[in-house]
Amino acid sequence: MSALLDIRDLRIRRKDGGNVLRGVSVTAAAREVHGLVGESGAGRTTVTRAILGMLPDDMRIAGGRIRFDDSDLLDMHPSPRRRLLGRHIATIPRDPLMALTPSRRIGRQVADVFRENLKFGRTESRRAALQLLEEVGVREPEHAAERYPYELSAVARQRVLIAIAFACSPKLVIADEPTAALDVTAQMQILRLIADMTESRRSALLFVTHDLSVVARMCDRVTVMHEGMVVEQGPVSQMLSKDAQPFTRALMASMPRHDRPGEILEPVPELVRAELRARVAEYDRRHR
Ligand SMILES: Nc1ncnc2c1ncn2[C@@H]1O[C@H](COP(=O)(O)OP(=O)(O)O)[C@@H](O)[C@H]1O
Ligand SMILES: [Mg+2]
DSSP states (O other), X not given: OOOSEEEEEEEEEXXXXXXXXXXXXXXXXXXXXXXXXXXXXXXXXXXXXXXXXXXXXXXXEEEEEEEETXXXXXXXXXXXXXXXXXXXXXXXXXXXXXXXXXXXOHHHHHHHHHHHHHOXXXXXXXXXXXXHHHHTTOSSHHHHHTSOGGGSOHHHHHHHHHHHHHTTOOSEEEEESTTTTSOHHHHHHHHHXXXXXHHHTTOEEEEEOOOHHHHHHHOSEEEEEETTEEEEEEEHHHHTSTTSOHHHHHHHHHSOOTTSTTOOOOOOOHHHHHHHHHHHHHHHHHOO
C-alpha cells in the first residue's frame, strides 16, 4: 500500500547557509495517527510548514521530496497545490483567536468551509455548520453561531477550529501542539475531541507534541526528531519499549505527561546527546 504522506530526504537550509532539516524522511498511511516528537528546535514545525508550503522567507528547500496522495507537492504549480491543500489537508492552529476572523460570526466561518470546499448553498451550509458545532461539543450551537470569536472561551474557540479543520473530512490533519495555550483540563477534552474527529472522519493525523501521554494514547506511529534529523521512526509500542534507540528512550523519559503533573523527569544524558551532535556535525561537513 502506498503512503498517504511520503516525505523523502527533505533538506531545508536557512538562506545564510545553516541546515535546518538534515534529510528528513517521514511516511504516514491513510488514517494513521503519526506523532512527531522531539525537543524544541528539532524541526517539527518546519516539517509541517514544508508540507503546507508555508516556510519562513529565510528558509529554502535544498533537496528531497514530499508526496501526498500521489502528488508531488514540491513540484506542483501554486494553484492546484492550493486546491489540493484546501480540500485534503487541514490544520488545527495553536492560537484559535489568531486563526479566526475577528469580525465574522462563528457560524458563518464554519459555514464558509462548506460553501468554499463543498460548494454547499447558503441554507445547506448553515445547517451543516450548526450540526458540526454540536458534534464538536460547542454548547447551544444556535446561540454560539451568532457570537464573534472574542465572545467565546478559549476552549470553545479551539472546538470551532477543530470543526473547521475536519469539516470536509480531509485526508490529513496537521496539528502542531494544538493544546499548548490551554489549561490541563481543557487539554484533555480537546485531545479527546481531536482523536474522536480523526476517527469519525477517517482522517490521518500528523501530530506535533511534547507530551508523552498524548503519544502513548493517540499515536499509531512516531517519528523522533533531533536537530533536523530523524533519530528513529516506528510503531508507538516499539518506540515506548526497551528496544527503542537510546535517544528515543531518553527523550521519552524526558517528556512530560499531562496526566501526571509534577512527575520528576529524566534529562537526556550528555553521552546520548554527544553521539547525536557528532551525527549532526558529520551531516553538516557533507552539506556546507
Ligand atoms: N522563522 C525562522 N527563521 C529561521 N530559522 C527558524 C525559524 N523558525 C525556526 N527556525 C529554526 O529552525 C530550527 C527548527 O525549528 P522548528 O521547526 O521550529 O523546531 P520545533 O518545532 O521542533 O521546535 C531551529 O533551529 C529554529 O531555531
Ligand atoms: Mg514547533
